[in-house]
Amino acid sequence: MSGVLFQLFVYLCAAVIAVPLAKRLGLGSVLGYLIAGIVIGPVFHIVGSETEQLQHFAELGVVMMLFLVGLELKPQLLWQMRARLLGLGGLQVLATAGGIAAIAVLLLDHWRTAVATGLLLALSSTAIVLQTLSEKGLMKTDGGRAGFAVLLFQDIAVIPMLALIPLLAVPEIIEVAQHAAGAAVEAASTGVAAATGAAATPGAAVEAAATGIAATTGAAGAAAAAEAASHGAESGHAAGLSLVARLSGWRYALVVLGAVAFVVLGGHFLSRPLFRFIAASHLRESFTAAALLLVVGIALLMTLVDLSPALGTFLAGVVLADSEFRHELESDIEPFKGLLLGLFFITVGAGIDFAVLFGELLTVLVLTLGVMAIKGLVLFGLGRLFRLRAADHWLFALSLAQAGEFGFVLLAFSTQNAVIPPELGKLLSLVVALSMLLTPVLFIGYDRLVLPRLRSGADQPPDRIDEQGSVIIAGVGRFGQVVNRLLIAAGVKTVVLDHEAGIVERMRQIGIRSYFGDASRPDLLQAAGIEQASAFVVAIDDRDRAVELVAYLKREYPRLFIVVRAFDVDNLYLLRTAGADATVREVFEGSLDAAAATLRGLGHHPFAVEKLKRAFRRHDEDTLDELHALWDRDLELAKNRALLERVRARTAAELEITARDRSRLHDRTERGWTPPPKGYRTTRED
Amino acid sequence: MSADPASQSFAGQEPRRILVLFAHPSLDRSEANAPMVAAARDLEAVTYVDLYAEYPAFEIDIDREQQLLLEHDVICFQHPLYWYSTPAMLKEWQDLVLEHGFAYGSKGTALQGKLFFSATTAGGAESAYSARGENHFTIRELLHPLEQTAQLCGMIYLPPFALFGARTAVDDGRIAAHVADWVRLLTALRDRRLDIARALPRPRLNDNLESLLTAAAASEEER
Structure with missing residues (x-):
């Protein structure tokens, strides 16, 4: 117990100290986490072998992030993206994989190995890029959207890649692979039914497959093991974790389609009554538990049918984007996502083996910079092809120039399937990690070098503003309802929040767009778009919370115009003192x-x-x-x-x-x- | 009077319908207007609208007011004289109700041929309302904006029915006679016993009202 507490303490300490420091220095949170990981891992060796297991667990953060991205993306929006998704994304993966494979053929013994290398390096880091883009508020820019389209396509492309890689097996490595398979079956059959155990065990199996890289040595081995473990379905067939391992092609297709249909239809028809039922209990933690259950359940289902869990939850997110529980789900998942994603970045930093790195420093550096250069060039060319404007063009090219966490997955899978020899795997794993580490540096370069130069140019057209300043109405009972109706009649865009699921449902029935959630929670306000809002109407029933909310709003968003419904004179004074711009006594005019x-x-x-x-x-x-x-x-x-x-x-x-x-x-x-x-x-x- | 459709179509047989648009923001203080209202509001064919009562928040129902105008042959503003004009409500009424395409403009013929006049009560003495008096103009001159408004709308403008020295009328015992004149004027207009042609150039309608009244209906129209 004390060991777990100590590790928890170390990781939290690293995050708490490094991230605010990094942000203060303008480096962004991702670089902060990565540096924290390097400090507690390879530099001071405070943490060690448990990193690989943690990374597997932390990948849930990526899964949750995709769920949240899906929640922001209505199906119509996704459909509007289709040209970019297929065009930009497809071309990026093909051109990058092709380019890297072409060069790799010259350096490597087998073309098959070269193709696998190209494929795994073509993928970018969804975790780092999306986290950094949203942190810098660049998600809604054209460049950010283009980047997101490419990342989404890559996530989808992982599935056919996983199918393709076993076909690329190289005869010379097969002997080792057979030995590895044997070891995997053995390791798995020692029998662990629990999810964590199951995940760890195939991890060990892969380690064995990677011809005995000890847990404490090679970063490549550690990372590969952890990644393979996370895709337990691939490496853990023998453990019986996959539903589809022994199915023929068309049966497999049917099962996969069934699983996807279950997510879509279940999300559409089952989730609402379920959430309504849970919300009626008025227990915050049970709703949080339900939200987590949703994400974890879908991730598990996807893993069972050999699909990417991130893709599955993304799909669920899109299905729920129209739901009245959207903001509540967002704010429930958000803190978990943030922590797990941070943990994920820390483990990436901690997984870098300085011994190997310094042993082949020049090779690793040249390879990393070479890969990033190729990726950047391909992206830059595509940006021109798809006519991105100057700033967006640079953002698009620089943000996606790294390899990503799916690269780890494919790498582990390739080593396991005898496509990539273990020594090369070690090296590539280091390249992937280093390129991820360098990504925040590229963002800083974009901020400091690219943007100022572009801004000085007078020909730069002003940014297109997608969303007009809107009004958030907290509480849509008798009072908020009328406020909302008049504002809408005046053509003002409103976001309506209420913590009574029943009221929200009734509002929706009469055609008022409203969301379920507690408006006094900062994360929910974030989700409701408070950064873009220009006015806020507080019409919640709890008078004390109303005062707290006003004080909070005034402190955090001083430019917001705050209108509050006051219950009586005392309440009114408290609200005025708290900083309300306009206070309206709810019964005064009616009594008059x-x-x-x-x-x-x-x-x-x-x-x-x-x-x-x-x-x-x-x-x-x-x-x-x-x-x-x-x-x-x-x-x-x-x-x-x-x-x-x-x-x-x-x-x-x-x-x-x-x-x-x-x-x-x-x-x-x-x-x-x-x-x-x-x-x-x-x-x-x- | 070819411009009076009512007199043409019914050859003077039908009684005229009279609309009195009454505007007084402080009726409980009224000494002249209140008895006038009390005496005339129940007369046959006379419609009284207390504008301040109908629209205390100045939200005038334009459609309803226009409909009332269409239903009457004589339009009268009854009001105290405020700053040589009507109280604010009647100005608002003009601004809103006399719309282009209804009251004026090439298609705005709804009021054509109707009679229009103002029944007003002024604080100053009659002598004050003259070139040499303190107010320098006669009451008819001061109400020229109303006269021109009526003309633009194609209405026939009758001189004002005015009470001077309204603040002292009760003390002087002049109210009863004025109220009686008011009732006589309205009934004569209704029954077509007012000689419109002779009335037109007068400075005031109640300047020797008797001389404008004829014995029989419709005779006023024949010239």
Whole structure:
């Protein structure tokens, strides 16, 4: 136990110290994690052999990230991307793989090995690129979108690649491979049913396959083992983890289609009633558990049918992009994704073996830079072909020039299938890791070198703004509903949030786009697009949380115009102190209208009633302001109990003022229409 | 009076329908207008609209007001004189209701031939409303904007029905006579006993109202 706690402590420490430092230095969180990994791994050897298992676990972060990306992407958007997905993505994979393979043929003994090398290096790092793009707010730029299209295609392309690689087996390595297969069966048959055990065991099997790279030596071995382990389906057939290992081609196709159909249809029809049921329990953790279960379950299903788990959850995300639970799911998964992804980057850093690296420093460096140069050139050419603008063009080329985590997977799979000899595997693994490590450096280069130069050019057209400033409405009960309707009637784009799933459902039934979720949670606000919003209407029922929310909003987003529904005068003052720009007492106008209707019913002239109403409202607001000045001063001195005393005194004072003012009220209403004194003129004229 | 369709189509047989658009923002203080309203609001063929009561928030129902205009032959503004003009409500009414294509413009013929006049109460004495008086203009001159508005809409503009020294009218005992004149004017207009041709050039309708009244209906139209 203490060992686990110690490791947890070390990893968390590394993340907590390195990431803010890296961000402060302008290096971005990804580089921070990677450096943290290097520090605790190869530099100080605080962590060691457990890294490989951790990396497998941490890959769930990548899976979750794809799920979140899917949630942001409605099916229509995906369909609009099809030209880029196939065109840009397809050409990138083909050209890069072809180019690298062509050069590799000259350097390697077998063309098959060269092709496999080309394929695995053609893939880029979804984890690093998407994380960095969204961190820098570049996801919505043209370059970011093009990059995403390519990454998505690569994720899909992994599936046929996994099918192709066994066909590329090289006879000379096969002898070793047979030995490896034997070892794998043996290792697996020692029998571990639990998921972690199952994952670790095939990992060990692959290690054996890689002709005995000990866990503590070669980074290549460690990484390859971990990656292979993560794709337990591939290396762990013997362990019975795959449903499709012994199926013929067409049966396999049927099972795969069935699994995909299950994800799509289940996501569409089953998830909503399920989430509604869970939301009705009002237990935050059970919803979080359900969200995690969804992601993990789909990842497991995909693994069982030999599909990429990331792709499966991405698909589920797209299916749920229209759901009212979208923002809630996002905010539930987000922290897990962030932590696991960070862990993943740390393990990549920790997995770099400095002994091997320094042993063949020149080779590794030349290979890494060569690979990145080829990838960058291909991307740059494609960017020109698809007419990306200057800044986007550079972003596209620089961001995707690394190899990625799927490269590890393919590498392990290739070594296991006797396509790539283990020594080369070690080397390539280092190349992949190093290119990932260099990616944040390329982003920094884009920020510091490319952007300033482009900005100085006057011919740069302004960025296209995709989303207009919108209004977030928290709480869509009686109050928020009317606010929302009027804003929509005025052509304002609104995002409506409510923590009652029932209300959200009813809203949706009458055609109001609304989302389920607790609006006082920062992550949900992020998901709802608060960065782009220009105004925020707080109409939630919990008055204390409303005050907290206003204070938070004012602190984090000072430019946001905040309108709040106040319950009563106390609440109103608290909200004003918290920084609300406009406070509206929820029942005040309604009560005035009721009083006015009563007076009209009593036979008072409607305009006289209107005048009285106006005067009363004015008087009341003046009084409010006067008292707020007093009240506010006291807030500094005393805490709650004294505050209540003060409020009581104030209520009494207000009554008094109202009473005193009642006699004045009448004259005030009549000011404009009071006729001049009788005979004011005749006396002068007489 | 060829411009009066009512008199042409019905040869003066039908009574005229009269719409009084009444605007007083402080009716409970009124000494002249309130008794006028009380005396005339229930007259046959007379429709009273208390604009401040109908639209306390100034949200005038344009369609409804236009429909009322179409249904009447005589349009009257009844109001105290505020700054030589109507209270704000009547200005708002003009701005909103007298739309292009309804009241004016090549297709705006809805008001053609209707009679229009203002029944107003002024604080100053009659002598003040003259070239040498404090107000320098007669009441008819001061209401020229209304006169031109009526003309642009193709209406026949009658001189104002005005009460001077309204602030002292009660004390002076002049209200009863004025209210009686008001009722006589409205009924004469309704029954076509007002000599329109003779009334047109007058400075005020109630400047010797008796001389404008004829005995029989329709006789006023024959010239």
